Amino acid sequence: MFIDEVRIRVKAGDGGNGCLAFRREKYVPRGGPSGGDGGRGGDVVFVASEHHNTLLHFRFNPEHTAERGRHGEGSNRTGRDGASIDVPVPVGTLVYDDETGELLHDFTRAGDRFIVAHGGKGGRGNQHFATPTHQAPTEHEPGHPGEDKRLQLKLKLLADVGLVGFPNAGKSTLISRISAARPKIADYPFTTLEPNLGVVSVGDETFVVADIPGLIEGAHLGHGLGVQFLRHIERTRLLVHLVDVSETTGRDPVEDFRVVMEELKNFSPDLVKKPMFLVASKVDVAQDPERMERLRSLAAERQLPFFEISSVTGQGIEGLKYDLAQFLAKPVEEGIIEEIKEGT
């Protein structure tokens, strides 16, 4: 199962209580207050890990608790601090406060650490409350509670290339042709219900392609499967827009292109600014060359690289793979995956 969203609870350790104690010593008639402080509670820390690529481990373990601080003791002994815990999350995880919906952190690179729940401070022992006129204080504080939060984690797949297009345009067929991914393929719309990732190798280069469910007019209003899946391609460097040019669609390819662009724009204006390859698919069964030509001129007008492919006969596939690899081999500013110069 592809898991990209989980709800979990994190609880940092409570602080230890401050101690109430007085020094009692032979031949020392009036020992002062000597209650030590409580230790700090441990933090719950999320760490971005390259070894995890799903949120599956949270399904089996939806609660993460750090150790509490020990209580203070007599003779001014401070309690030991509670141990913090590190919880691995995949790179690409977004952490939200489940109650307020606020985005707390976005893990963009491996090794990134973020404290999701802070441990409570230890309470002060009575040693701190003595004053010249108040020499036998009995005040002492309880430890502060550690933060207790409900979080929602969402994972954005970190693919390099996102495939977009109408349902049935041939997106899953293409990913199965260029990678080892074997998504379900069928001659009806909305075959793909959740994103698939495929790793493509071209010579020494490899890159990740995401196949997502198809878009239809009004997807941003919830029509079809909606646009929720688009967040998985928000960080890709390039979109491959597949348009079925065969007559079987009963629609106009140029209009299909426009509809999908409109849905992308409605989801996020940044998405339509991404570099895009325009790909005419199913050319093996396209009868009317005029449909293709109109799509080709649209590509020229918008300065989008244009490809004609058939995942059935293999026409144009190698060329497309090669050009994708070429495009992705160009350097991007370090670490900034989402900002790529426009108009490439």
Ligand SMILES: Nc1nc2c(ncn2[C@@H]2O[C@H](COP(=O)(O)OP(=O)(O)OP(=O)(O)O)[C@@H](O)[C@H]2O)c(=O)[nH]1
């Ligand atoms: N003739 C021909 N048929 C194709 C080609 N590519 C895909 N198809 C067929 O088109 C149908 C839809 O293909 P899919 O790959 O499932 O389409 P999709 O874009 O993933 O569709 P959704 O997942 O529903 O969005 C299937 O019956 C495929 O066999 C092609 O290049 N030529």
Ligand SMILES: [Mg+2]
């Ligand atoms: Mg599909």
